[in-house]
Amino acid sequence: MELEQPKRLTMSEIAREVGVSTTTVSKVLNQLPGVGAQTRARIQHVIEQHEYVQNHAARHLRKGQTGLIDLVLMRLEGGYDLGIMHGVQETLMESGHRLAVFATHENEVVERLWLRRLFDQSTDGVLLLLPYEHGEIANSLLQQKIPFVAIGDRNEPATNFPTIGSTIWLGGYTATEYLLSLGHRRIGIITGPLHLMTSRARLAGYREALERAGIPVDPALICEGTYLLGDGLKQTYTLLDLPEPPTAIFAGNDAQATGVYQALYQRNIRIPDDMSVIGFDDVTYSAQMAPPLTTIRQPLVEIGKMATNMLLRLIAGQTLESTNVELSTSIVIRQSCQSPRSKALST
């Protein structure tokens, strides 16, 4: 655990020093059985003395790399971010990097602290998973020439750094079109903050689908939120209290959809019998909801994998064919939507 450079031995040097085969050394290094306790102890003693560095670690060191990739995200919440992390870890398993994780909690001071620590302690590269503005971080990383990829939906149409996201507009269109295909004509939508491009993209997809179906957009059915459960709860009550309430609600993300479920539960309105609900993201708990949520899937694991592969190529000094990538969204049909029925028929 010393950072002063110790004399590093190869496996065969250790084998020679102990007087065993490299296979035996390998077994001890890999925690495999089949080596006597005494031999194991002798090998471990030599390893401890010389701080054996295994090949890929040595490779990182030779290249002047740390073997570390840093992922920075807004908060550890178990939705969108976890899916991405799955993909990141899967890819790093092969590359031999460790993943350092940091949550900023939308606190600028904390963000700066993280950046400083990053520059101090060094990193091979950074995955930025911050949905809101983070021009300052991106600029700092650019200045410090630290390779990075921004994941998720950017707030700028074009950037001077690599980004990866998914086809949000198409997702908004698909969700709305699906509800229309079931026969819904009054569809409420709960959006994210409308100053964000990604919120506007969902809404634009919704409008497009309605317009193609020849249904006028009713502004009363559009409720702005902030991607939180509370929006779903509050805006559902607003929608239910309209003179002519919707028969379906399209939530901007699955967290909002949980709020929609709670409000409907409180009012004793059954899903999907009396109200259809569709979400956006397909996070870990979406399939666990009662009833399981139909939603627009962002390919989170794939986004995480691809972002990591892009980053590893940047670290290796390669150029990317495309620096702004969008993977395709798709609909996951579960049990929260069905055709609308007249209130008179409901139990």
Place this chain on the structure above:
Amino acid sequence: MELEQPKRLTMSEIAREVGVSTTTVSKVLNQLPGVGAQTRARIQHVIEQHEYVQNHAARHLRKGQTGLIDLVLMRLEGGYDLGIMHGVQETLMESGHRLAVFATHENEVVERLWLRRLFDQSTDGVLLLLPYEHGEIANSLLQQKIPFVAIGDRNEPATNFPTIGSTIWLGGYTATEYLLSLGHRRIGIITGPLHLMTSRARLAGYREALERAGIPVDPALICEGTYLLGDGLKQTYTLLDLPEPPTAIFAGNDAQATGVYQALYQRNIRIPDDMSVIGFDDVTYSAQMAPPLTTIRQPLVEIGKMATNMLLRLIAGQTLESTNVELSTSIVIRQSCQSPRSKALST
């Protein structure tokens, strides 16, 4: 990003070299405004040339430390583990360590790979968050003299390494006693795998509460599961199909409780009107369920904090007053339990 030791400058050395005050250097390092573009560029140039290492990073290096803490967990799922991670990160923010995260997915080969990488790349210390057997990892860490703390519920009554968990037996007792206090007499319980001590602890708490209330334990009401949603679904159907079904269900964790919710939704049984449900853990989504879940809270953030503080003390070479700590569970009353009512009264 080179690991060869560069000449490191202090802030005042940088200030002298550029001909500015240390305050100005500090502003640039901390990404603060108030420095002209040209001065900023000059300072950054010097920093880049000399790879300025900020104090706490330098402190780690002087001590031969990496500035890295490794957290290993079973899978990234957004329940129990995320709460712990919150606490870990909050504590590390102060200590200046970065957190490397790794999920084993219960795969032994992957576990070994991680361990090897850990030994190769070095770490200051490890937080083990693996609910099942992991004697091999613990022993390897002991052998390699890497400081570590095991978090969560151990499967052995005593260990030769530091552990931190919560009062599971008491939690089982509290949940059952709460349902009894509401007037329930037939209470179903869905457990974890009964070869695990922590599953048996919940069940023992359940038995204790019933016995104290003078209610005989009915084996038909005890269903074994594996802490997954599917158990909740399947075992709820089993309980509902009993000649005399329970009026309340105690789920072994909140993931199982989501399965209970789904099964009840399918059978059109309203919570809490026609069935009370109580969970265990209080994970991020428990309050988001419809209706919000009453559950036994494990103090996850506090456990994460305390484990990290224990580890930091071990890293600093200090001894711990107590090496096996349990923090107190408590009940979080939300909206999923109420007094049982006769079926005749239900709507």
